[in-house]
Amino acid sequence: MSLKTTAILSDRPANEPPLLEIAGVHKTYFMDGVTVKALRGVNLSVQRGEFVAIMGASGSGKSTLMNILGCLDRPTHGVYKINGIEVSHLSKNQLATVRNRQIGFVFQGFNLLSRTSALENVEMPMVYANVQAEERRERALAALASVGLTGRENHTSSQLSGGQQQRVAIARALVNKPAVILADEPTGNLDSRSSIEIMAIFQGLNERGITVVLITHEPDIAQYTKRNVRVKDGLISSDEAVARQLNAPAELAALPPLEQDGLADEIEQPIPEEQEGAALP
Amino acid sequence: MNVWGVIRLALVSIARNKMRSFLTALGIIIGVASVVTMVGVGQGAYSSVQSEISKMGTSLIMIMPGSSSSGGARQGAGTKTTLTEEDANAIAADCPSISMVSPVARSNAPLVFANQNWTSQVMGVGADYLGIRAWKLTSGRFFTDPEIRNGAKVCVIGKVVADNLFGSISPVGQSIRVKKMPFEVVGVLESRGQSGPNQDQDDVVVAPLYTVQRRMLGVTYIHMVMASALDDNSVETAKEEITTVLRRRHRLLDKEDDDFQIRTQADMAAMASSTLGIITLLLGAIASVSLVVGGIGIMNIMLVSVTERTREIGIRMAIGARGRDILTQFLVESVTLSCVGGFLGIVVGMVLTNIISRFTEWQVYVSIPAMVIAVSFSAAVGIFFGLYPAWKASQLDPIEALRFE
Numbered sequence: 001m002s003l004k005t006t007a008i009l010s011d012r013p014a015n016e017p018p019l020l021e022i023a024g025v026h027k028t029y030f031m032d033g034v035t036v037k038a039l040r041g042v043n044l045s046v047q048r049g050e051f052v053a054i055m056g057a058s059g060s061g062k063s064t065l066m067n068i069l070g071c072l073d074r075p076t077h078g079v080y081k082i083n084g085i086e087v088s089h090l091s092k093n094q095l096a097t098v099r100n101r102q103i104g105f106v107f108q109g110f111n112l113l114s115r116t117s118a119l120e121n122v123e124m125p126m127v128y129a130n131v132q133a134e135e136r137r138e139r140a141l142a143a144l145a146s147v148g149l150t151g152r153e154n155h156t157s158s159q160l161s162g163g164q165q166q167r168v169a170i171a172r173a174l175v176n177k178p179a180v181i182l183a184d185e186p187t188g189n190l191d192s193r194s195s196i197e198i199m200a201i202f203q204g205l206n207e208r209g210i211t212v213v214l215i216t217h218e219p220d221i222a223q224y225t226k227r228n229v230r231v232k233d234g235l236i237s238s239d240e241a242v243a244r245q246l247n248a249p250a251e252l253a254a255l256p257p258l259e260q261d262g263l264a265d266e267i268e269q270p271i272p273e274e275q276e277g278a279a280l281p
Numbered sequence: 282m283n284v285w286g287v288i289r290l291a292l293v294s295i296a297r298n299k300m301r302s303f304l305t306a307l308g309i310i311i312g313v314a315s316v317v318t319m320v321g322v323g324q325g326a327y328s329s330v331q332s333e334i335s336k337m338g339t340s341l342i343m344i345m346p347g348s349s350s351s352g353g354a355r356q357g358a359g360t361k362t363t364l365t366e367e368d369a370n371a372i373a374a375d376c377p378s379i380s381m382v383s384p385v386a387r388s389n390a391p392l393v394f395a396n397q398n399w400t401s402q403v404m405g406v407g408a409d410y411l412g413i414r415a416w417k418l419t420s421g422r423f424f425t426d427p428e429i430r431n432g433a434k435v436c437v438i439g440k441v442v443a444d445n446l447f448g449s450i451s452p453v454g455q456s457i458r459v460k461k462m463p464f465e466v467v468g469v470l471e472s473r474g475q476s477g478p479n480q481d482q483d484d485v486v487v488a489p490l491y492t493v494q495r496r497m498l499g500v501t502y503i504h505m506v507m508a509s510a511l512d513d514n515s516v517e518t519a520k521e522e523i524t525t526v527l528r529r530r531h532r533l534l535d536k537e538d539d540d541f542q543i544r545t546q547a548d549m550a551a552m553a554s555s556t557l558g559i560i561t562l563l564l565g566a567i568a569s570v571s572l573v574v575g576g577i578g579i580m581n582i583m584l585v586s587v588t589e590r591t592r593e594i595g596i597r598m599a600i601g602a603r604g605r606d607i608l609t610q611f612l613v614e615s616v617t618l619s620c621v622g623g624f625l626g627i628v629v630g631m632v633l634t635n636i637i638s639r640f641t642e643w644q645v646y647v648s649i650p651a652m653v654i655a656v657s658f659s660a661a662v663g664i665f666f667g668l669y670p671a672w673k674a675s676q677l678d679p680i681e682a683l684r685f686e
Contacts, residue, residue, distance in 0.1 A: 072599060072679050093603045100601020111596045111683065115297060127286055128601040172600070 017084030025078030056231035104173025163194030200248035306622035308575025313626025323561025383407035405493025421468030432491030576662035583670035595682025615667025623659035
């Protein structure tokens with residue numbers, strides 16, 4: 001009864017489950033007879049609309065955590081829920097579908113298909129979601145426009161700079177309207193200027209209500225997010241809100257101007273896609 | 282992911298490595314081309330033999346005496362002396378499915394004309410002989426009934442004999458000596474060519490039965506009865522009728538075997554056909570070995586391709602491709618490769634077949650079933666040899682695949 005009342009009274013009920021919820025997750029690997037405990041009981045929940053950085057040194061278990069969050073891997077013990085639905089024991093094929101619909105990946109190495117146009121790269125997730133060709137094209141073009149790559153749809157990866165490739169990857173991650181964007185060291189292969197540009201895009205997406213989880217080992221990159229979670233030896237060592245969030249567009253403006261650089265302006269343009277969910281923090 | 286999407290993906294990836302794809306498909310091209318060509322050639326040989334045999338007339342029936350025994354050693358077919366002219370007459374009288382009958386006695390004999398000599402087979406025959414063999418004369422005439430009845434010393438000669446004894450002289454009306462007996466040549470037979478290895482049908486002298494059997498050989502038996510059934514369909518009935526008549530005449534008990542053999546042209550045709558059928562099958566089988574080799578080539582390249590594209594597979598999986606999407610993608614790629622190879626192979630095979638038919642007298646033609654089988658076989662090869670690499674790709678772990686350099 002009380003459940004019903006809250007649902008009617010508030011458009012965001014108090015008992016709505018967190019977007020991502022990890023409880024008591026262990027991950028143990030067996031490699032060459034050696035047992036490696038990568039995660040040793042991690043609890044973490046991410047609410048809708050958050051912008052979280054997961055930080056840690058290499059070997060801390062943050063990559064394992066990222067793989068589990070991204071449904072690329074299953075925990076040895078523990079529970080992982082997306083939107084309140086448990087996904088930790090789904091089959092391989094079911095996990096593939098969850099990745100396709102709920103998660104948008106951005107990788108350190110961009111991971112675009114080589115010799116394939118930006119447009120086709122962005123269309124790819126929709127191919128596996130059985131979206132019709134016409135709609136695929138429309139949505140891919142819109143996603144590319146939203147990361148400021150209008151006019152470069154037919155360029156292949158080798159014809160794009162690192163920053164541009166990463167923006168194609170972001171467009172690809174966005175295009176199926178996932179619940180969360182998981183970015184694994186998205187700025188690791190980029191110079192500082194491109195890094196800030198990419199962070200500006202993420203901030204823009206987050207302002208539109210899109211949940212972003214970022215894995216990084218660079219503290220200054222983490223300063224662009226709203227919440228920093230530190231992982232150490234397979235456990236979460238700290239979890240705190242960012243006191244003074246850096247504003248990427250402002251930082252970009254403070255940088256010495258670059259010749260032939262019109263990209264920063266493009267990013268700041270309003271994104272031509274309707275806002276998702278008005279009742280977001 | 283829909284079917285067209287997958288096929289498009291496969292075509293794109295094939296087009297991306299044109300040279301490699303072509304070389305991979307080459308194995309299948311050669312395989313299918315050789316199957317199509319070999320089966321085409323085999324069938325061409327088959328049909329040309331068939332037409333040769335049917336030219337000779339499939340209603341021909343030959344009755345030969347069985348094997349005689351001498352001290353336990355059987356002497357082989359046609360060595361018994363139980364067949365007589367009366368048997369031939371009885372067959373003519375009592376077998377309704379038989380239209381023509383001729384007894385045959387034969388012997389090899391030296392022939393002499395002027396200063397030329399030649400040795401050939403002399404056949405003593407009845408009036409129906411030429412009719413049974415569907416044989417015509419190029420000049421002169423055949424024997425008259427009185428000549429046959431009385432055993433006149435007349436003969437018609439085959440083309441080889443005419444060429445060897447007479448050269449450019451016209452043989453008709455000339456006198457030759459057969460085993461020192463003078464014969465008048467009354468006609469020359471039209472050329473028939475060889476009927477088998479070392480059997481030149483034109484190397485023959487034909488004379489009345491009585492003349493050869495009694496005057497030359499001095500025997501009472503005959504070597505063979507040649508007969509002709511009413512038509513191709515009554516050959517089997519005729520065989521049964523002849524068997525009944527001869528068993529009765531030779532007073533054979535039920536438990537005794539026939540003391541004669543009946544051979545028909547249809548039997549010979551069937552034998553020739555089955556021999557050629559086996560050869561065609563053999564040629565096809567040998568050619569299909571190259572198809573299998575082509576399939577292994579596809580498997581090899583697909584395995585390389587899976588390894589090379591491990592990262593792509595990882596990306597696709599991370600983005601939501603299920604194992605079966607990856608499996609289909611690679612399977613369609615290998616099947617497309619093999620099918621394209623199959624179609625090109627048919628084209629090459631047709632060209633080769635036409636070239637061969639131009640250089641041989643055979644009526645070589647492209648067999649539709651062979652093409653259908655070759656292409657479906659190449660598709661099967663694509664599936665069979667593509668399955669393992671595709672399965673391997675679909676089983677990749679996305680984390681490992683993404684890490685692959």
